[in-house]
Every structure is written in C-alpha cells, then in structure tokens.
Amino acid sequence: MAEIKVDRAQTLAKVQLFSGLTESELAFLAQRAVPRRFSPGEAVFSEGEPCAGLYVVDSGHVRIFKSSAGGREQVLSIDGPGSSVAELPVFDGGNYPASVTAVDDATLLFVSKQDFQALCLAHPQVALKVLRVVGARLRRLVGIIEELSFTTVRHRLASFLLRLARTEGKPTADGVEVTLPVSNQELASQIGTVRELVSRNLSRLQSEGFVKIDGRMVIIHNLKALEAELPSAE
Numbered sequence: 001m002a003e004i005k006v007d008r009a010q011t012l013a014k015v016q017l018f019s020g021l022t023e024s025e026l027a028f029l030a031q032r033a034v035p036r037r038f039s040p041g042e043a044v045f046s047e048g049e050p051c052a053g054l055y056v057v058d059s060g061h062v063r064i065f066k067s068s069a070g071g072r073e074q075v076l077s078i079d080g081p082g083s084s085v086a087e088l089p090v091f092d093g094g095n096y097p098a099s100v101t102a103v104d105d106a107t108l109l110f111v112s113k114q115d116f117q118a119l120c121l122a123h124p125q126v127a128l129k130v131l132r133v134v135g136a137r138l139r140r141l142v143g144i145i146e147e148l149s150f151t152t153v154r155h156r157l158a159s160f161l162l163r164l165a166r167t168e169g170k171p172t173a174d175g176v177e178v179t180l181p182v183s184n185q186e187l188a189s190q191i192g193t194v195r196e197l198v199s200r201n202l203s204r205l206q207s208e209g210f211v212k213i214d215g216r217m218v219i220i221h222n223l224k225a226l227e228a229e230l231p232s233a234e
Contacts, residue, residue, distance in 0.1 A: 008033050011058045014082040017129045033109040038102035047099045051089035053112040057081050060106025066098050073189040087130050090116050148192045156191040157201050158229045175221040
C-alpha cells in the first residue's frame, strides 16, 4: 500500500494545480485520491451528470468532447499524464460541461468534490491555480470557436497536420511523417466537420502534391508550402 501512496503523490505533484503543495500536503491528498482504471472508449463521465469530483490522468490519455443532439462530436482536448480534468464544475458546483472517455488503457486518480473544496479553503493558492487552468482552457475554446467560425475544412485540416508535424512528426527523405487518428470520423470530430469532408480534403491535398497518404500514415512533403495554405499566410 505504501508504494501505491508514493505513486499517487508523485502523480499529483506533476499536476499544475498541486505544484505548490508540500510533501506532507501531497501525501494527505494522495491518501484520499482513488485510482480508477478505464479501457479504450470507456466513459469516465458524461456531459450533464452531477459533478462528483475531478480526475488526474496518471497514465494513458482521455478525450474531452461535446456531443450534438444529432450525434456529432466536437473534440475539445485530448489530455495525457499530469493533466487535471473537470476543475470548473468542482469549483463552481455545476454539472460536468462535457463528456470524457479513455482513448487507450488509462489510469486516473479521482479526488472528490468535498476533498478538493476543503483543499482550496486550506490552500487559497490552489484556487488561484484553478483560475489559471480554467483560463487556459477558455483560451483554447476561443481558438476552437474562431477556427470553426472563420476557417474552411481545408484550413483546419492543414492546421491539424502542421500541429501533428510539430509535436510528433518524424523526418524522412520525402518530408515529415505523421500518423492520423484511428479513423477519418475521429479526425472529423477533432477539426469540427464530417467524415466525408475529411476524406475529400485529404484526397485534394494529395492530388495537389502537398502530402502522400498511405493508410493512416501521411508524409508532408513541404511544411512551408502547407503553412502557406493557412489564412494568416495569405
């Protein structure tokens, strides 16, 4: 049991919200953090459910998304180890504003709303960090709204490919190699469109010589040429 507690404390220490806590304070919180394991695609919580607490990603990744009445999804974020999820509803007492599912095998630490609110009362700096984290999420959401409102599917797809190239691209003799999400449906959910338009625009980028597509692998021949397709470069 002692080893599990140390792992929990180490995981919590990596989270921005808890970075200012002492070892004893982290240990106190770690004793109350409950590990929960999720399989790929399994729901952590759903939009509109009463908020029971927040989660910290220990291993794996989670997908945060909104769903329309017609079943379309818009991915807001994919978060990995060290990320906290659902700070806002814990803080303001509302329901969960979005849904979260596991992307892969994931282990999360659950901190109840009562324990987290008590922590904020005892350590006001934690509450200030909540504001910073929520502020960063708000900026990200504003960016998503701007993309959906003012750019085309082609622009959003090009921007997505460039982000992939920057974060996980592999240089090759023909350009930068990136791996697309598991399906065009998932890619559509991440850039705010439908599967058919993803397929159509990928095909156009390939026919115009920007990329080479082989299954889920894409080679971007010239990053600067693709960047020139974005509105800011026009």
